[in-house]
Amino acid sequence: MRVLHAVPEFWLERTQAWLYLQITSLPATVENHVVCNKTMLLDEFPFPRVHCLADAGVRLRLWQRLVDAMGGRRRFGWQSRVARQVQPDLIHSHFGPTGWLAMAAARVSGARQVVTFYGLDVNCLPKVGWATRYTELFAAIDLVLCEGPFMRQSLIALGCPTEKARMQRLGVDLERLPFRPRAWRPGEPLRVLLAASFREKKGLPYAIEALGRLQQSVPLQVTLVGGRGGSADSLAETARIEMAITSSGLGERLQRRGFLAYDDLLREAYANHVFLSPSVIASNGDTEGGAPFTLIEMAASGMPIVSTRHCDIPDIVEDGVTGLLANERDVDGLVDCLQRLVAEHERWPAMLAAGRQRIAERHDCHTQAAALAGHYRELLAR
Numbered sequence: 004m005r006v007l008h009a010v011p012e013f014w015l016e017r018t019q020a021w022l023y024l025q026i027t028s029l030p031a032t033v034e035n036h037v038v039c040n041k042t043m044l045l046d047e048f049p050f051p052r053v054h055c056l057a058d059a060g061v062r063l064r065l066w067q068r069l070v071d072a073m074g075g076r077r078r079f080g081w082q083s084r085v086a087r088q089v090q091p092d093l094i095h096s097h098f099g100p101t102g103w104l105a106m107a108a109a110r111v112s113g114a115r116q117v118v119t120f121y122g123l124d125v126n127c128l129p130k131v132g133w134a135t136r137y138t139e140l141f142a143a144i145d146l147v148l149c150e151g152p153f154m155r156q157s158l159i160a161l162g163c164p165t166e167k168a169r170m171q172r173l174g175v176d177l178e179r180l181p182f183r184p185r186a187w188r189p190g191e192p193l194r195v196l197l198a199a200s201f202r203e204k205k206g207l208p209y210a211i212e213a214l215g216r217l218q219q220s221v222p223l224q225v226t227l228v229g230g231r232g233g234s235a236d237s238l239a240e241t242a243r244i245e246m247a248i249t250s251s252g253l254g255e256r257l258q259r260r261g262f263l264a265y266d267d268l269l270r271e272a273y274a275n276h277v278f279l280s281p282s283v284i285a286s287n288g289d290t291e292g293g294a295p296f297t298l299i300e301m302a303a304s305g306m307p308i309v310s311t312r313h314c315d316i317p318d319i320v321e322d323g324v325t326g327l328l329a330n331e332r333d334v335d336g337l338v339d340c341l342q343r344l345v346a347e348h349e350r351w352p353a354m355l356a357a358g359r360q361r362i363a364e365r366h367d368c369h370t371q372a373a374a375l376a377g378h379y380r381e382l383l384a385r
Contacts, residue, residue, distance in 0.1 A: 004379055005034045007091035007114070009082055009105045011098050014039040014055065015048040018200055020265055021173050021296040022097060023048045028174060028372035033379065038085045047264060054085040080104065086112035093117060093379055099124035100133065103140045115382045119148040119171065122204075122292025122314075125157050130288050138162050145382050148375075150293025151315030157292075171375055173293070174368030175300050179269070184305035184355040185276045187348050193221050195341075196275035196306075198228040198268060198297050201241045203285035205229075205295075206311065206332070208247035210279045213337035215251025221345055225257040226271055236287065268297075269304075277344060278306045282313040283331040294319050302326065303362040305355045309340045319365075325358035 008026055014037050015023055026035055027050070036052040056067060059081075067081055086094065086108035093115045096102035102118030109116040118140065129137060141147065141163045148171040149155050158168050187193060195214060199205035207227075214225055231241040248257060260271065272278070278301035282291045293315040302308050302319065308326030310316050311333075320326035327343060329336030344351075 004032065004092045004383060005036070005089065006379065007036045007038055007086060007089050007094045007108075007112075009094060009096040009101050009108070010037060010039050011101050012040050014042050014050065014053050015044060017044060017047070017262055017264070020048070023050075024174060024176060024368050025372070025375070026050075028176075028368040030373065030376050033376055036085075036089050036091065038082050040081065054081075054089070056081045080107070082108040083111050086114065090114075092383055095119070095379075097121070099128065099137060099140065102144060103133075103136050106140065106143050109144075115146075116144040117146045117148060117378065117382070118144055120154065120158060120292065121150070122154075123289050125149075125154055125161070125292045126284070126290040127288040129161055134161065141167065145385075146378060148378070151318045153315045153318065154292050169378065171378065172366055172371055173296055173299065174371035175296075175303050175362065175366050176368050177303060177363060180300060180303045182303070182305045182355075182359045183273055184352055184359075185307065186351060187276050187345070189345075189348070191222070192224045193217075193277065193341075193345065194224045194226070194275040195277045195279050196226050196228070196272060196301070197279055198271070198301075199280065199295065200229050201231040201237050201244055202289070203236060203240045203243075203287075204282055204289045204291060205240075206281035206283040207240075208243050209281050209283070209332055209334050209337060211244065211247040211251050211253070211257075212334050213281075213341065214257075214279070215247075215253055216334070216338050217341050218251075218253065218256060220342070223253070223256050225253055226260060226275060227257060228260045228263055228268060228271060230261050236285075236289075272301055272304055272306060276307065277309060277341070278302075279309050279337070279341070281309070281311045281329065281331070281337055282316060283311065284313070290314050291316065299362060299366050302358040303366070305359060307344055307351060307354060308358065309337065309344065319361070321357075321361070325354060325361050 038054045041057045042055050082105050091114045094109050096105045096118045147168050155168050231237045280298045291314045311331045322328040327340035
């Protein structure tokens with residue numbers, strides 16, 4: 004079968020490595036194409052069939068600007084043009100707004116359409132004008148996919164028909180994530196990893212404040228991986244993170260690494276004891292939707308997880324069994340979880356083994372890719 008994957012803007016941002024794995028893990032019976040406006044990081048995310056507007060001729064790009072300015076982006080846009088050329092059996096749009104734009108491409112090519120929602124598109128965009136468009140989208144498309152049970156219920160609450168809303172968990176490459184259960188001994192520094200883009204929903208100021216308190220009783224080394232984006236929200240969150248770092252008194256105990264390539268992030272992960280990821284509902288309504296992909300990978304690698312009861316995180320981190328959870332924005336709760344890990348360090352082997360098993364059973368990329376291909380086949384058999 005031939006599948007055209009529609010992505011929002013770029014193929015591919017570093018923070019969307021999970022999308023690359025999802026597509027490239029599909030079985031060889033699926034011929035994958037990608038339609039996008041621009042490309043970046045092709046050395047990290049190589050792909051043989053990328054249809055990029057920025058690589059088209061000057062005349063075509065000017066034509067597309069004119070079409071967009073006249074409000075014809077959906078019917079005559081780049082996605083529809085590529086769909087006419089590729090003639091896919093199915094269009095898989097990633098993120099709700101991309102799916103809405105691709106509805107016309109599905110019509111002109113006669114393709115079935117699948118849309119996967121991921122987070123911002125579920126909880127934030129309906130509050131700023133997308134609710135009506137989603138009603139149109141849910142009525143027109145064939146299948147809506149999402150990461151977990153919390154997000155599925157959120158989509159149904161937005162008006163998605165129950166029979167169209169299905170779970171499709173994100174997969175991780177277990178071969179690239181060998182299980183190396185971390186161990187910590189009293190007296191040595193507890194090495195804590197924070198890895199996230201600087202966005203409010205990631206809860207980094209709460210993590211930093213909690214670590215500032217923890218250092219009073221436990222020697223620490225903290226590594227912060229990630230950085231700011233270009234949006235006003237990200238810039239504001241960066242300022243809050245900087246204030247939290249200053250107030251925490253962590254000083255040289257906190258090392259900043261910026262954004263890292265995937266292999267470099269994994270090296271940092273295996274060099275640390277604990278992954279701290281306290282996601283929250285942002286003031287603009289943005290959420291994880293499901294759960295941070297990095298959290299799934301860290302659990303698979305054999306790392307203790309401290310996170311929050313947010314969206315589908317409890318579906319991945321079973322509190323007290325495969326990790327520890329606090330409430331959102333609860334710094335005291337985060338400190339309690341970290342102190343509990345330290346006090347019960349002899350329980351780490353059982354917790355980490357349970358975490359690896361849970362990820363292997365639910366999030367193996369090959370198993371999940373086979374399930375996704377099964378959704379495709381079911382639609383095409385109708």
